[in-house]
Amino acid sequence: MISVGIVDYGVGNIHSLSKSLRIAGFRPEISSSKELLSKSDIILLPGVGSFSFAIDNLKKSGLDSFIIKQSKINKPIIGICLGMQLLCSNSTEGGINKGLGIIPGKIKRMSNSKFHIGWNSIQLKNKNHFLKRFNNHEFFFNHGYQFAGNQKYVIAETEFEKSFPTIIKKNNTIGFQFHPEKSQKAGIQLLKKTIKSISNIE
Amino acid sequence: MIKKRISASVIVKSNRVVQSISYRKYLPIGSIEPVVENLDRWGVDEIIIFDIDRSKNNLGPNYDLIKAISSIPISTPLAYAGGINNYKDAIRVISSGSERVIVDNLFFKNPKNIKNISNAIGSQALLLALPLSINKNGIFHYNYLNKKSKLLDLHKILDLKPYFSELIIIDYLSQGFDSKFDIGLLEIFNENDIDLVCYGGIGASELSSQILASKNVKSIAFGNILNYGELKFQEIKKSIKYSKKNLRRSIFREKI
Numbered sequence: 455m456i457s458v459g460i461v462d463y464g465v466g467n468i469h470s471l472s473k474s475l476r477i478a479g480f481r482p483e484i485s486s487s488k489e490l491l492s493k494s495d496i497i498l499l500p501g502v503g504s505f506s507f508a509i510d511n512l513k514k515s516g517l518d519s520f521i522i523k524q525s526k527i528n529k530p531i532i533g534i535c536l537g538m539q540l541l542c543s544n545s546t547e548g549g550i551n552k553g554l555g556i557i558p559g560k561i562k563r564m565s566n567s568k569f570h571i572g573w574n575s576i577q578l579k580n581k582n583h584f585l586k587r588f589n590n591h592e593f594f595f596n597h598g599y600q601f602a603g604n605q606k607y608v609i610a611e612t613e614f615e616k617s618f619p620t621i622i623k624k625n626n627t628i629g630f631q632f633h634p635e636k637s638q639k640a641g642i643q644l645l646k647k648t649i650k651s652i653s654n655i656e
Numbered sequence: 657m658i659k660k661r662i663s664a665s666v667i668v669k670s671n672r673v674v675q676s677i678s679y680r681k682y683l684p685i686g687s688i689e690p691v692v693e694n695l696d697r698w699g700v701d702e703i704i705i706f707d708i709d710r711s712k713n714n715l716g717p718n719y720d721l722i723k724a725i726s727s728i729p730i731s732t733p734l735a736y737a738g739g740i741n742n743y744k745d746a747i748r749v750i751s752s753g754s755e756r757v758i759v760d761n762l763f764f765k766n767p768k769n770i771k772n773i774s775n776a777i778g779s780q781a782l783l784l785a786l787p788l789s790i791n792k793n794g795i796f797h798y799n800y801l802n803k804k805s806k807l808l809d810l811h812k813i814l815d816l817k818p819y820f821s822e823l824i825i826i827d828y829l830s831q832g833f834d835s836k837f838d839i840g841l842l843e844i845f846n847e848n849d850i851d852l853v854c855y856g857g858i859g860a861s862e863l864s865s866q867i868l869a870s871k872n873v874k875s876i877a878f879g880n881i882l883n884y885g886e887l888k889f890q891e892i893k894k895s896i897k898y899s900k901k902n903l904r905r906s907i908f909r910e911k912i
Contacts (some may be wrong), residue, residue, distance in 0.1 A: 469722075470753040474730030494888055502750045504778040535780070551802075569780050569821040569851065573659045573701060573875065573904045592659070593903055594733050596755060598780045598821070636733045636755055638699060639909055646752065 456653050457481045459494030463517055465508045466500035466537065467635075474635035478646045488520045493494025497524055497651050501536025504550030505561065508536055518554060524602070525556045531627040534622040535597060538622065547599050557624045567614050569598040576610040576620050576632070583609060584651040585621070591640045593632035595620075600650020601631065626652055657815075659904040660868050661701035661875035662893055664882055665855055666691055668738070670706045671721065675880045676708070677832030679787060679800055685883055688721065689728055696730040696883070698889040699906035703730070704758070704824075704853075704877055707738025711761045712801055717745050719752045724728040726753025737785055742769050743776035750777060758824065764799055767816060774819035781812035783853070784813075784820045790840050798828055814848060822851045822874060830857025832880055837863060839870075846872045851879060860891070865898040 458480050461466050468484050475482040475498075499521065501508055512518040518525055525531055542553045545561035553561070564570060567646045576591040581633075595612070601619040609628070610621035620631040628648060634641035666688065667676045673685040685691065688705075695703050705725070716739040725734065736749050737758035746757045757777060762770055763784060774782050787798040789805060796805040798853050813823070821872050823845060830836035836857035845852055854867050855877035867876055893906055 464751075466751065467753060467755055468727075468751050470726040470729065470734070470755075473726055473753075474731055477729055477731075502755055502781050503747075504775060507776050547778070559704060570658060571821055571851075572661050574657065595658075596733070596780050598778070598830065617893065633733070633755065636731055638696075638731045639907060642731055 455481045457494040458496045458498050459491035460484045460498045464511045465503035467502050471500050471635045478642050494528045499533045499537035502528050504548050505545040506551050509551050528626050533629040541629050556627050561599050562602050570595050570614050574612050578610045588644050588655045593637040595632045660902050663702040663875045663877040664695045664700040665704045665877040665879040679828045692725050693728050696732045702733045704735045710739030717749050743773045746773045746777050756781050758783045758785050771819050779819050780821045782820045783822045785824035786823035787826040790831050790838050824853040827856035833862045834859035835858045835861040842870050860895045864896050868898040
């Protein structure tokens, strides 16, 4: 059974994420221990919160450098919502703050200065991607900041007055702007497919 | 295109789900787990929990209740209101399993803490809920702790606007009645571009479509009506005449 280490850094809906992973057939482990997290097959960075508060918490616990090191050894990493944003170079939320820099790109306020909250569909750029069956499926979003970076990292986009990136990926690190764990059947299936694909364990 | 949401509200009093009528009368429904499990199976767009005696009794949020809900488990977005006083409460509510946090009485008690909560969890995850009524003298905000209403201070809301994402306006006098929500409540918030969740006496009627057609309304919430019948949510959604392409298709499921 694939083990998923959920990073507990004081921000994020870790409890519901853990339950969702369990029903999806994985073995979740919530932890702030680097030793324990490094033993898991996949590292999952959750997040509901503000960027500045979250990155401070990651730094205080030393988990920031741990996650960066894990990405360098090509450990599969998934970031969800704020967790996705933390994977990027920097963010303007709560002042300018450096992120983990694993996926190059900035996090900036959405162009219309609105919040993007609710259910919206994703459009995959490459129709042969392992997530192709989720093209045009709807997922639950809850954010006011978005990724802005090189298109080569963008797997899927979503329309909200303008299109913006909603799945980004570099090497074995993938980030979802939406909450698959709270997107009912489609969300759980997407999590399942992603974890199996990037861990290379069937 | 982002869809407008049809949310389900669940009123909890002393750990039991109740039907609430105008914030005055409460009728027992039962345990929270089967109620929430049904809503999750029905594919509602969001579940909003109002844990109404937490602030009144200074109990703080009910983390065990939130954990019990997310342990069912559910895969529907959850928003929780009840006894949240500061950012530490809010963070714990989220880690227990709620994606969004709702504050209400803090608006009277300590608005500064609303800003602190927002700085910690992000304004996207924070909602403000206000029980309101309207008459020819204006809009009144009801303080359910001292049971008094006073003229709504719009400036205070506008001052807090950067710190919350959506305002839940509760037509509390209409709560428990069908098609009574006063649409006049929307105007002042539409003028000030505040995103809204409307709740209280909407009912499955033409009124729901009228409310949804309002630009700033992002969601309407149903409460009591959902307790009367299996797949009631599907029935309500079907009955709404508002543009179907702006609503999500709810998929009933036995289990994932």
